[in-house]
Amino acid sequence: xxxxxxxxxxxxxxxxxxxxxxxxxxxxxxxxxxxxxxxxxxxxxxxxxxxxxxxxxxxxxxxxxxxxxxxxxxxxxxxxxxxxxxxxxxxxxxxxxxxxxxxxxxxxxxxxxxxxxxxxxxxxxxxxxxxxxxxxxxxxxxxxxxxxxxxxxxxxxxxxxxxxxxxxxxxxxxxxxxxxxxxxxxxxxxxxxxxxxxxxxxxxxxxxxxxxxxxxxxxxxxxxxxxxxxxxxx
Ligand code: APR
Numbered sequence: 001x002x003x004x005x006x007x008x009x010x011x012x013x014x015x016x017x018x019x020x021x022x023x024x025x026x027x028x029x030x031x032x033x034x035x036x037x038x039x040x041x042x043x044x045x046x047x048x049x050x051x052x053x054x055x056x057x058x059x060x061x062x063x064x065x066x067x068x069x070x071x072x073x074x075x076x077x078x079x080x081x082x083x084x085x086x087x088x089x090x091x092x093x094x095x096x097x098x099x100x101x102x103x104x105x106x107x108x109x110x111x112x113x114x115x116x117x118x119x120x121x122x123x124x125x126x127x128x129x130x131x132x133x134x135x136x137x138x139x140x141x142x143x144x145x146x147x148x149x150x151x152x153x154x155x156x157x158x159x160x161x162x163x164x165x166x167x168x169x170x171x172x173x174x175x176x177x178x179x180x181x182x183x184x185x186x187x188x189x190x191x192x193x194x195x196x197x198x199x200x201x202x203x204x205x206x207x208x209x210x211x212x213x214x215x216x217x218x219x220x221x222x223x224x225x226x227x228x229x230x231x232x233x234x
Contacts, residue, residue: 002232005080005165008184009074010087012173012198013216016067017092019060023175039149047132047143054144055129058108061090062125069172069216070096072224079231083166085159087174087181089146102162103153104181110145113138118154156180163187168230170197170223171196173216176204193230195223 011021011028020028037053038041051196053219074097076082084101089108093101110120113136121136134142147153159181163169169188176182185206188194196202197212210226212219 002079003167003230004083004162005076005168005170005227006083006085006162007086007170007172008163008174008181009093009172010086010174010176010181013069013086014064014067014088014090014092015173016069016215016217017090018091019064020088021173024229034149038146040151041149043143047141048102051130051132051144054108054146056089057089057100057173058128060121061108062128064090064092066092066096067217069220072217072220073172074098076132076224076227079169080227083162085184086180087178102155102159103177104153104159106144106146108144108146111142112145113140114143115140117145117151119149131187132159153180159184162189167192168227169194171198171202171209172219173198174202195225195226 015021032053037050038219045048067140070092073082073084073093077099082098082100084098086093086103087105089103089106091107091109107120109123111123111130123130130142130144132141136142157172163184163189166188169192171200185204194206194209195212196209197214197216199213199215212222214222
């Protein structure tokens, strides 16, 4: 029976693919006010600005590749039952080959009607932009399938269930600043090994964490070595 490896990732996971993080210097929030582009109030005040913000990030994603860190995590599925819980809205984990990905904050390549945040439609790479006037079959305006600040995080329950069941927990590329995602750390049972990959120090109350002070690509390589003793013989 393969051990259950649960991995929480954040923007740092995609940094080496060229996608800006949020709170690093020159991060995304350096260029935009959260309230203008990542809240329901911002969308109500200026829907075109918000649609354009995500259209730009979606076009950027179409020219972006998974990095060695994403690929390394997909390869871990050979020896572990891997579940990824990501705060990222990009699809780089899936494109690297990971087969169980929970998106806590939504998905850039999907849209939903403004009156039903749980019904998601794929956005085709051929027509990556959302515009005012783009509607679903019921004639309701479409918006990005993104969890904005102040909105519910429906995937947090399944994520908690995964963390409570894990044998090993890994955190990669997140400052653990945003809840409820950051609170997942509280659900790791005592005694289960926790690894954290980040080039900077990440403040956390837990003292039972093995820190790997590296970027995602190099950090995942080191993680794979550290995980060898836990891998089930085939
Ligand atoms: N490899 C790994 N980690 C990295 C790298 C890298 N190459 N470069 C930077 N990091 C780390 C930073 O040190 C930081 O700890 O990634 C983390 C990024 O933190 P944030 O920018 O705060 O991103 P994140 O934690 O994912 O933000 C959570 O906040 O703004 C909202 O919804 C948004 O999902 C996002 C959430």
